[in-house]
Amino acid sequence: MSKITELREKQQKLVADARALLADIKDDTAEARVAELETQHDAAMAEYDRLEARIKREEGLEERERELNAADERRPIGEDRSVQGGRQENLDEARATAFRSYLRHGLEDMPAEQRKIVREMRAQGVGTDSKGGYLVPEGFMAELVKSLKAWGPMLDPGVTRVLTTTSGNSIPWPTMDDTSNEGSLIGENTQVSESEVAFGTKTLEAYKYTSGVVLVSAELLQDSAIDVEQTVRSTMGERIGRIGNRHLTVGDGSAKPTGIVTAATALTGVAAAAAITFDNLIDLFHAVDPAYRDDPSVRWMFNDGTLKSLRKLRDAEDRYVWQPADMRTGAPATILDKPYSINQAMAGVGASNKSVAFGAFNRYVVRMVREFAIRRLVERYADFDQTGFIGFTRLDGELLDVAAVKTLQHAAS
Structure with a gap:
């Protein structure tokens, strides 16, 4: 059983328990008891939401894993199987490395090659360089x-x-x-009336x-x-x-x-x-x-x-x-x-x-x-x-x- 399926099953049980609590509220139920049951219901649904957040994280991790697997640079690209992937990935990684170096050290303390990459990135944007x-x-x-x-x-x-x-x-x-307009039925040799859009x-x-x-x-x-x-x-x-x-x-x-x-x-x-x-x-x-x-x-x-x-x-x-x-x-x-x-x-x-x-x-x-x-x-x-x-x-x-x-x-x- 996958982690996501397990969490979904827990959610289903929480919903059933929460609705059972509300079902105990009758017309003659004391107000204090009603408040108690509603509090328990809200707690169960809060747990439901917490599990939903965990499910979203698990789904995000699975998606990220699929992306990483799909981006494996050892996989060939196109019909020519002698051409290996990863060239664009290498360029992207070089830019990312240079950018991280910029965040940590600033432009002045970066190696010359990384400084060049960051300046090239800046030159790509309209109006960014001057600022x-x-x-x-x-x-x-x-x-x-x-x-x-x-x-x-x-x-x-x-x-x-x-x-x-x-x-x-x-x-x-x-x-x-144009939701207020519709077609019309006309007779033979009758001029079509105009309706503006x-x-x-x-x-x-x-x-x-x-x-x-x-x-x-x-x-x-x-x-x-x-x-x-x-x-x-x-x-x-x-x-x-x-x-x-x-x-x-x-x-x-x-x-x-x-x-x-x-x-x-x-x-x-x-x-x-x-x-x-x-x-x-x-x-x-x-x-x-x-x-x-x-x-x-x-x-x-x-x-x-x-x-x-x-x-x-x-x-x-x-x-x-x-x-x-x-x-x-x-x-x-x-x-x-x-x-x-x-x-x-x-x-x-x-x-x-x-x-x-x-x-x-x-x-x-x-x-x-x-x-x-x-x-x-x-x-x-x-x-x-x-x-x-x-x-x-x-x-x-x-x-x-x-x-x-x-x-x-x-x-x-």
């Missing part, structure tokens, strides 16, 4: 993107549509809403984000056992990922991205100020046109506190709305047979809040500029015997079809 920043190697960028995704689903290509560009120029993107346009910009200064002590830089690159990358990924996800979720569009919650049409008049019901979910589900509900990217989105409430909801036939992941088929956990993403940037259940989003999320385009630059700050923190690193990247996001995603907005009071 003293250095482009990061592809391996660093790939791992950074993974760190960004970990801090919010809006940067996950499996949720939104991610467009990566080499430069940061504005991109006009045409939009069209409503075209529009939205522009994807490249708003500049920074990680802020990441401080690393001289001792860590000098200790060869410490992975400085990983320390810098994970910290920058966390900081940029958190603000990037928040702006792509609830940004107001003023010198920043227009978030998907901001852009989506809100469904009002159905949800109470401080509660969410099964009927509210049904209303939101059917507020989205069936054509979008069949899209592969369709999903729910809400924060973890809202998920906690939804896990306890049951329909008129006493069936739970939330269904756990199926370990046999690999299907994810669902609500009304649709998957969901947890987004902590979304508001919780509360007066006037937009607590749940639903629809085809690939109609939201995230534009990321491939160039990512890092600057090394030495003198500024010399009195603390520390070196500062600061990263810069650019991104934007737009909901290109506002009919594709709807939000549930609670009453004001």
Whole structure:
């Protein structure tokens, strides 16, 4: 039995135990007993979430192992089996080694060959050279993107549509809403009436984000056992990922991205100020046109506190709305047979809040500029015997079809 399968089976048991606890709550159950049972239920589901995080890590390790095996430089490439792989890998490794040397020692103390490689990397970027920043190697960028995704689903290509560009120029993107038009039946020799298609346009910009200064002590830089690159990358990924996800979720569009919650049409008049019901979910589900509900990217989105409430909801036939992941088929956990993403940037259940989003999320385009630059700050923190690193990247996001995603907005009071 694989580790992942074992963890999935534990999750299944936790769900069964948690639901058995809720089943003990009757109309005449004392309030103290109800609180006790709900606390035990929440503890079981917290353990479920902890196991889910372990499963994600195990899946990530398996994926990494597959990547390493696929990149074995001893494997031949192409039809000519005399040509061995690894040449590009050797170049990438040389860049990565030079970059790590730059992080530890700075440009002045690097060997001449590595200094040349780093300067060549810097020359590849538009506008980076004059600012003293250095482009990061592809391996660093790939791992950074993974760190960004970990801090919010809006940067996950499996949720939104991610467009990566080499430069940061504005991109006009045409939009069209023709859902109100349909064909017509006409008689013989009858002129066809005209119906205009409503075209529009939205522009994807490249708003500049920074990680802020990441401080690393001289001792860590000098200790060869410490992975400085990983320390810098994970910290920058966390900081940029958190603000990037928040702006792509609830940004107001003023010198920043227009978030998907901001852009989506809100469904009002159905949800109470401080509660969410099964009927509210049904209303939101059917507020989205069936054509979008069949899209592969369709999903729910809400924060973890809202998920906690939804896990306890049951329909008129006493069936739970939330269904756990199926370990046999690999299907994810669902609500009304649709998957969901947890987004902590979304508001919780509360007066006037937009607590749940639903629809085809690939109609939201995230534009990321491939160039990512890092600057090394030495003198500024010399009195603390520390070196500062600061990263810069650019991104934007737009909901290109506002009919594709709807939000549930609670009453004001």
